[in-house]
Amino acid sequence: MSTITPGSPEPVVTATSPIRASNAIPTPSAPPPDVLRCAYMELVVTDLKRSRDFYVDVLGLVVTEEDDQAVYLRTLEEFIHHNLVLRKGPVAAAAAFSYRVRSPQDLDNAVAFYTELGCRVERRKEGWTRGVGESVRVEDPLGFPYEFFYDVQHVDRLAWRYDLYTPGSLVRIDHFNQVTPDVPRAVAYMEDLGFRVTEDIQDEDGTVYAAWMRRKPTVHDTAMTGGAGPRMHHLAFATHEKHNILAICDKLGALRRSDAIERGPGRHGVSNAFYLYLRDPDGHRIEIYTQDYYTGDPDNPVVTWDVHDNQRRDWWGNPVVPSWYTDASLVLDLDGNPQPVVERTDTSELDVTIGADGFSYTRRDEEDMPTWKQGEYKLGHQL
Amino acid sequence: MSTITPGSPEPVVTATSPIRASNAIPTPSAPPPDVLRCAYMELVVTDLKRSRDFYVDVLGLVVTEEDDQAVYLRTLEEFIHHNLVLRKGPVAAAAAFSYRVRSPQDLDNAVAFYTELGCRVERRKEGWTRGVGESVRVEDPLGFPYEFFYDVQHVDRLAWRYDLYTPGSLVRIDHFNQVTPDVPRAVAYMEDLGFRVTEDIQDEDGTVYAAWMRRKPTVHDTAMTGGAGPRMHHLAFATHEKHNILAICDKLGALRRSDAIERGPGRHGVSNAFYLYLRDPDGHRIEIYTQDYYTGDPDNPVVTWDVHDNQRRDWWGNPVVPSWYTDASLVLDLDGNPQPVVERTDTSELDVTIGADGFSYTRRDEEDMPTWKQGEYKLGHQL
Amino acid sequence: MSTITPGSPEPVVTATSPIRASNAIPTPSAPPPDVLRCAYMELVVTDLKRSRDFYVDVLGLVVTEEDDQAVYLRTLEEFIHHNLVLRKGPVAAAAAFSYRVRSPQDLDNAVAFYTELGCRVERRKEGWTRGVGESVRVEDPLGFPYEFFYDVQHVDRLAWRYDLYTPGSLVRIDHFNQVTPDVPRAVAYMEDLGFRVTEDIQDEDGTVYAAWMRRKPTVHDTAMTGGAGPRMHHLAFATHEKHNILAICDKLGALRRSDAIERGPGRHGVSNAFYLYLRDPDGHRIEIYTQDYYTGDPDNPVVTWDVHDNQRRDWWGNPVVPSWYTDASLVLDLDGNPQPVVERTDTSELDVTIGADGFSYTRRDEEDMPTWKQGEYKLGHQL
Amino acid sequence: MSTITPGSPEPVVTATSPIRASNAIPTPSAPPPDVLRCAYMELVVTDLKRSRDFYVDVLGLVVTEEDDQAVYLRTLEEFIHHNLVLRKGPVAAAAAFSYRVRSPQDLDNAVAFYTELGCRVERRKEGWTRGVGESVRVEDPLGFPYEFFYDVQHVDRLAWRYDLYTPGSLVRIDHFNQVTPDVPRAVAYMEDLGFRVTEDIQDEDGTVYAAWMRRKPTVHDTAMTGGAGPRMHHLAFATHEKHNILAICDKLGALRRSDAIERGPGRHGVSNAFYLYLRDPDGHRIEIYTQDYYTGDPDNPVVTWDVHDNQRRDWWGNPVVPSWYTDASLVLDLDGNPQPVVERTDTSELDVTIGADGFSYTRRDEEDMPTWKQGEYKLGHQL
Missing domain, CATH: 3.10.180.10 (2,3-Dihydroxybiphenyl 1,2-Dioxygenase, domain 1)
Incomplete structure (x- = not known):
């Protein structure tokens, strides 16, 4: 069952997490770390x-x-x-x-x-x-x-050191993003660990494509993205303002390293934040992120987006580049060896939204996007 | 002959217009209007x-x-x-x-x-x-x-009326952009009309793909874009700051009209301005534009970009959507009938940069773009 | 005893609250509300x-x-x-x-x-x-x-409704600020209520002029400002970016209501936030505030500012207008009658920093401010 | 005779310069340099x-x-x-x-x-x-x-070198500002030199306190400020956006050099630009300035501000620090010796607007400013 219904033109807001796992890992009796x-x-x-x-x-x-x-x-x-x-x-x-x-x-x-x-x-x-x-x-x-x-060495907080700031200064770590095959199962475990869902992406059949979860009162400390995993999707840092993110792009252009820009800049639907995705020299994905909203109340409304809503991942309807769905970094076990990657069995967000068989909408009641949008969405599958 | 040479990693700067027309329209003896x-x-x-x-x-x-x-x-x-x-x-x-x-x-x-x-x-x-x-x-x-x-009715300049401003307020008209088959010929005529070239796009063989020309001391009052013409490519308005342009995108998203966004927002290579392209309900293209540079000195350096430079039209290397190259508005004759459109015979910028046969670079000495950039460029031709 | 020492050129950072009350209200045995x-x-x-x-x-x-x-x-x-x-x-x-x-x-x-x-x-x-x-x-x-x-009606979160945004949109409530004669006593009570000090202003003798305290992980949910009280100093709302605050000023100018601006805009030393103080039609003070920092770790460093540090309340050294120190709103008792106001007995921040007897510094080792700064500080006492 | 009339609540807009000199220097017959x-x-x-x-x-x-x-x-x-x-x-x-x-x-x-x-x-x-x-x-x-x-060496235009930008980068020289005793006489000479008035400050008696004049199509290339002269009031550089100016203030704070800030940041009434005034180590005044408007049409409307309009020099009604009126740099003759300074005989803007005898308004029909504004204006004369 899904919270997404065909008639609804907008994201669905619910009072509590709309995600149920059919095969949840049993909740430990021990309390989780805070x-x-x-x-x-x-x-x-x-x-x-x-x-x-x-x-x-x-x-x-x-x-x-x-x-x-x-x-x-x-x-x-x-x-x-x-x-x-x-x-x-x-x-x-x-x-x-x-x-x-x-x-x-x-x-x-x-x-x-x-x-x-x-x-x-x-x-x-x-x-x-x-x-x-x-x-x-x-x-x-x-x-x-x-x-x-808990134990950590304190160092100078350089917040006031404006003599050290650059036009694109990163001021906080914001969140992790993890790729895992079964999102509802991952969410159930993270809820046991004390995390709360703030937003998610589903389809009408109840398939969950991604979920955002938080401890600190922002949209997330980590998110679970459906896909072959365990893999690391990205690590995100925050800037103060949107122009700081644009300045990072400008600088990459000046350094003739604009190919480090994978996706964006843009405005997310989910989280309402302004974003940019970069790829580091090893291909690790870094997000630069700013201006999501306060989520610290226990009854903070949960926002569920339709996977076919063209504005869910980019509020401006700009297409998600396929590599953003397919690429992610390996994660290591405690011996330092890469964890084996397990494929997702649920349908993938890439397949249902980009390419010949994909379907997305900007206005739910209209069938077609204009040619300039259509093109980019239709062709993604051929990569 | 071209100002573009294979070894040069950056746009070429020259003291005067690098564009020569082989078939220029004869210069009138009458002085042009100022x-x-x-x-x-x-x-x-x-x-x-x-x-x-x-x-x-x-x-x-x-x-x-x-x-x-x-x-x-x-x-x-x-x-x-x-x-x-x-x-x-x-x-x-x-x-x-x-x-x-x-x-x-x-x-x-x-x-x-x-x-x-x-x-x-x-x-x-x-x-x-x-x-x-x-x-x-x-x-x-x-x-x-x-x-x-010359003669025109004066109305209130609302510059100080901040009670009327919206987050995306348009404060000035900035430029026109015209599509015409033969850019050097168009430039020669516009120079006769008193315009000066500020930037252009060429290839190593001297083919000119586009040229920017000004009367007021900004990068342009109009530009000539190579393609089937005469057609109107776009009309541009200026905002004060970059966040104003982002606010227009955000508002279009909120109105569920994000499909009005054709390309961008982004930073241009040519002009160094921040930009966004919209399509109005008839498909007329509107650019929102901010922060190019002063060009008013008679010896203002002319910047020539290599058509294969991936950052010439988007400094961040984001691909140009094919419709941006192919679509444009008809123009009317003085009787109000559409002018017939003549095809371009020179190679097109779309063909030489996007799609299976296209070729673009970010760093001239490296062959390949990473997969996330490659994909979008390679697929463009299939539309 | 004070954490402020004459030789120290910068705010003092301590691991825990540096404020001790000599006359603290006894801590209740009942746990405070969360x-x-x-x-x-x-x-x-x-x-x-x-x-x-x-x-x-x-x-x-x-x-x-x-x-x-x-x-x-x-x-x-x-x-x-x-x-x-x-x-x-x-x-x-x-x-x-x-x-x-x-x-x-x-x-x-x-x-x-x-x-x-x-x-x-x-x-x-x-x-x-x-x-x-x-x-x-x-x-x-x-x-x-x-x-x-706890119990409250949920309404639409309009975060995504960019069609409703204005250039100066207020997006969150941020904090209260209260005037009370004895700051250390107030702090001790608020700590019993579960609040934590994030920053404060002291002098070398240990007089505490103001303290900032938080529950949510920002610099404050409320602050205690030393002065005749109980009175309400201000209520603060947050914007996304600094230009939003400037837009409020611009709009007030356009409405010929610039006299609603009491102080600012500016950058705070304390909190590192960008600020503006307005006075509403009744004289209630409203702050517009953006971009302080995360304080949610239990060992978040506490920053103590010297009352004589000219940049503590305005990082750019612009003087605080005397009314900002002296004016505040009455508060009501549960019958709706104004609470009587008790004078502060400790020295006041206004007296020790502004006017003929005041003393402030930008660089601790230098005696004099340039004439343009001096003037404004010296004259404040004559109001 | 003045364009300022008591009943008018707003700046007066005229089609041509409203300034007439009674003692103009005779216009040369030789054409001025362009x-x-x-x-x-x-x-x-x-x-x-x-x-x-x-x-x-x-x-x-x-x-x-x-x-x-x-x-x-x-x-x-x-x-x-x-x-x-x-x-x-x-x-x-x-x-x-x-x-x-x-x-x-x-x-x-x-x-x-x-x-x-x-x-x-x-x-x-x-x-x-x-x-x-x-x-x-x-x-x-x-x-x-x-x-x-005319003859000058060309150097690299670093506009695209975003790797060199700082948060407060200065991108253009914008204008000069000169102090001279008799503004109408100065304006008449500058008009002979081919400059055009864009804005000015007058009182009801026709006294001209300052005038802005341009060659390039911005509000000014230079301004004439009434006062003891010849002296150099300031030199102005432009930034791209307002946050760049705020970043300069933040950096000065971080360097403990906030006393270099003489006035602002703020929004000008005249010019509508966002501004900041600094004093360099010798006391030379530097303005940082952004976002005035296009003035290049020959019939560009001239805006005359009432000297008593509190928002003419700061749109937010923040007072002008007296040193800004009184201090200026000497200028040299061609032998390198300081030019003698001649006092102004017309009334001074400082005297008529700040201090015990000064008079300013925000809304013309109301007598009093609130105490927080009043104070600062009334006290200025005592410096």
């Missing part, structure tokens, strides 16, 4: 110098610390040691999705919660990355390397 | 109410005057009667590209100049549109209906 | 039509509901019934500072907490304002009319 | 390193060339050698207001024009500053050192 927010990602990159150049010289992230194996980077408003670790390695992959928890005791909760889920759990007094103390890493039920930590 | 600026366009629309809704309710142009046959519209900083006339008619077309001249005497010059060119010339004491007095209209050597006027 | 966020203010206005014109026609707040006694207004991203109630009454005043709590049970906690504090407490099944259900109102230990509610 | 635009200023600074730091490290102007005596600076969109020369010298002063002319022949015109005016004229084949060729310098009838040149 997650504050997505805090950092550890990315394995194959050419550390080239990646450093992208994240530091082009995007302007601040180097907290570095050596010949890793670079620790943060945004301008951050006070913890890092929001991104670039670590040199043989295969480009995401090594950790790391969340900060409310207290040291939450590490105990994390261990109990994931142990009960039957997951591989590793706790390290000294942590895995510099500046971060005792941490718990797990291979979660979906195959993702999740980390939880 | 053109101040592009001032207004008269558009024939098939559904006056629907067009009024687009230009007034959606885009926020100000109605100076209207009746059941025509709507006279202006931008917020304008002090002359109108920048756009929507006139009801059976066939959507551009009825006049109207330039303001420096003095009443320039009408005499216009008559002499075009008479010597062998063009049909009509002078009307009372003008063709309300608010505009004595005017000269011609069918110019390229087949376009050009108008010249 | 406050989510500041949610709305009820303002008594003397001319309902004139106030409606200011908040609706000038500022663009959305009318959820209204009658001849009250107008219920909300911001564009809000989903609860209102963020501001304008109620007609004989004396301009703030009738309620209303917080949303996490659950209906928190009303029980509120009753117990304030009862133990010896405060007057009133619980109403039907609430005090339309759209809001069961609520608890108290006269808090500082004399302020605080309200707590 | 001035294109204000092109650069030569400033004498007392500490070259300190000034370089301000203009290059803080404001981000681009160094075209430099040695131990002078620094040649340009804006990002400029293609001529420089827009500002900082030259080391014993007394801070403006050494040249330099205009570019249309052709080399205009130098002959300049010589003839100023010779006929009885001015000291010097023509140098090799020019006065690096990168600029043959030039004419004069001590003009008002005592200002004016320069005219």
Whole structure:
């Protein structure tokens, strides 16, 4: 059953999550760790110098610390040691999705919660990355390397250091985005972990294509995107204003690196944020994001978008480039080996919206888009 | 011979126009009228109410005057009667590209100049549109209906009326853009009319794909785009800032009219301006444009872009949708009949840059674009 | 003892609140209600039509509901019934500072907490304002009319309705600001209520001039400003970007109501936000505010500013107009009568920074400001 | 006689300049040089390193060339050698207001024009500053050192070099502003030189306090401000958008140099531009300016503001700091000696608008400004 009905011209708003999993992982009896927010990602990159150049010289992230194996980077408003670790390695992959928890005791909760889920759990007094103390890493039920930590080194919050700002300054880490074959199952597990759904994409048959979930009161700390997984879809940083995102594009053009722009800039339907998707030298996808809305009330309305609504992923109706649906980064297990990728069995968003068999609408009651829109949507499948 | 050479990684800057016509129309001995600026366009629309809704309710142009046959519209900083006339008619077309001249005497010059060119010339004491007095209209050597006027009714310049501004307010008319088969020939004639080239697009063989020309000291008052013509490619209005253009997109999304967006928003390579292309209810193309640069010195450097430079039309390397190359509006002769359209014989920009046989580069020394960019460029030809 | 030391050139950052009250109100044994966020203010206005014109026609707040006694207004991203109630009454005043709590049970906690504090407490099944259900109102230990509610009518979140946006659209309620004679005592009570200090202003002797406290993870849900109280200093709404705030000023100019601008626009030192202070037709102060930073981690660093630091309240060193220090709105008791105002006994920020005896610095090691800055600071005391 | 009448609530718009000089300098019979635009200023600074730091490290102007005596600076969109020369010298002063002319022949015109005016004229084949060729310098009838040149070295226009942009990038030189005792007399001479008035400030008695005049089609290339002169009031550079100006303020705050901000940021009434006034290390005033309007039509409406209109110099009604009226830089004669300064005999704008005897209004029909505005205006005279 779906919340999407043919007659409705607009996204459907419901009081609670409209997603039900038929095959949910049993909820642990142990309470979940109290997650504050997505805090950092550890990315394995194959050419550390080239990646450093992208994240530091082009995007302007601040180097907290570095050596010949890793670079620790943060945004301008951050006070913890890092929001991104670039670590040199043989295969480009995401090594950790790391969340900060409310207290040291939450590490105990994390261990109990994931142990009960039957997951591989590793706790390290000294942590895995510099500046971060005792941490718990797990291979979660979906195959993702999740980390939880409280203890962290404080560094200067550079928010007032306008002498360091560039036109495209990144000021906060905003969210992760993960690819997983079965979105309702992933959502049920994340709800057990204490996350709340804020928006999702469905079709009339109730197939769920993606869901956004939050701990901090923004639209998300992470999202689950339906597809072959576990894979890392993207990591997002926030700017203050929209012109900052445009400035990143302008700079990439000036550097003759405009091909780092995969999609956008544009306005999302889902989240209402302004966005840009880049690809780093290893193909890891980075979103630059600004201006979603407050979601912190427990009865925050959940917004469900019709997968055929042409404005769900781009409010301006600009097509999503197929690579955005198909490409994603491998994720590592706790031994540092890539997790095997499992295909999605539900229909894919790419198939139902782009290409010869796809169907999308801007106004539900009208059949055809004008030729300039049609073309781009129809041709996507041939790649 | 071309100014484009294979080794050069960047646009070529020259002191004077790099365009030479092999078959130029002879220069009249009469001096040309002293053109101040592009001032207004008269558009024939098939559904006056629907067009009024687009230009007034959606885009926020100000109605100076209207009746059941025509709507006279202006931008917020304008002090002359109108920048756009929507006139009801059976066939959507551009009825006049109207330039303001420096003095009443320039009408005499216009008559002499075009008479010597062998063009049909009509002078009307009372003008063709309300608010505009004595005017000269011609069918110019390229087949376009050009108008010249000095006498015009002054109206309130609403620049300070911030109580009337909307988030996407249009503050000035900026330029016309015309489609014509032979760009060098068109440029030679426009130079005789007193225009100066500021930028152009060529290939290594010297084929000219488009040229931008100005009277007022911006990048252009009109541009000549190579293609089947005479046709009207677009009319452009300026906003103050980039966020105003994004706001127009956001509003179109909210009205479920995002399909009015044909291309963009983006940053142009040529002109360095921020842009958006819309299609009005009749398919007339409107550009929203902001922040090009001062060109008023007589030795203003001319910038020539390589047609294969992926960033020439979009600095961020986003592909140009094929309809942008192929679609344009008919133009009318002085009897109000559509001018016949003549095909271009030179190679087309669409063919040499988009589709299976196309070729474009971001960095001249590298062969391949990444898959996400490749795809969109390769597929364009199949429309 | 103060965290401010003469040698330190910059604000002092500490891990926990640097404010200690010598005369703190005893902490209740009952747990405080779990406050989510500041949610709305009820303002008594003397001319309902004139106030409606200011908040609706000038500022663009959305009318959820209204009658001849009250107008219920909300911001564009809000989903609860209102963020501001304008109620007609004989004396301009703030009738309620209303917080949303996490659950209906928190009303029980509120009753117990304030009862133990010896405060007057009133619980109403039907609430005090339309759209809001069961609520608890108290006269808090500082004399302020605080309200707590969970039950509220949901209304359309207009975030995506860009067709309704104006250039200066207000998208969220951000915070309250209260005037109270003894800031450390007020802070101790608010910490008992579960609030956390994010920033404050002190001098070398440890006098606290103001403190900012939050529940939601922004710089504040309310602030305590030292002065004669209890009084309401201001209510703040957020815009998306800085240009939205400038647009409000431009519109006030166009309406010949620029005298509604009391202070700003400018950049705050404290909070790092961009700001503007307006005065409504009754003199109630409204702040427009954008872009502070995330404060949700429990160890979020607290920033203490030296009262003599010229950039603490305006990062650009522009002087604070004296009325901003001296004027504030009365607050009502639960019978609707104005609370008596008690003078501050500690030194005032106005006295120590503006006027003949005031002292402020931009660079701590330099004595004099240039004449253009000096003048404005020196003269403030003569008002 | 004045165009200002007591009943009129708004600026008065006239078709031609409303300023008449009773003691105009006789118009030369020689035609004036054809001035294109204000092109650069030569400033004498007392500490070259300190000034370089301000203009290059803080404001981000681009160094075209430099040695131990002078620094040649340009804006990002400029293609001529420089827009500002900082030259080391014993007394801070403006050494040249330099205009570019249309052709080399205009130098002959300049010589003839100023010779006929009885001015000291010097023509140098090799020019006065690096990168600029043959030039004419004069001590003009008002005592200002004016320069005219055509020949100039072209340099890279960095408009597309977004890798070099800072958040506050200056992209064009916009205008000069000069202080002179008798504004109508100055205007008459400038009209002879081919300038046109776009806006001015008068009172009901016809006293002219300031006038704005242009060659390029913006509000001005220079303005005449009534006061003791000849002195240089300010030099203005343009940014693309308003947030760029705010970023300059933010950066000055971060550098603890906020005292370089003399006035603003704000919106001008006159010109409708967004502005900021800075003082450089020698006290030379620099304006940062963006978004005035097109004025290129010969019948461009002239806007006359009432000196008592509180919004004429700041559209938001924020008071003008007295130093802005009183301070200005000396100008040099052709021997490099400061020109003697002659007092103004007409009433001063400072006296009639600020201070105990001043009078200003926001709404003409209301007597009083609210206390927060009143205060600042009333106290200005005591400095």
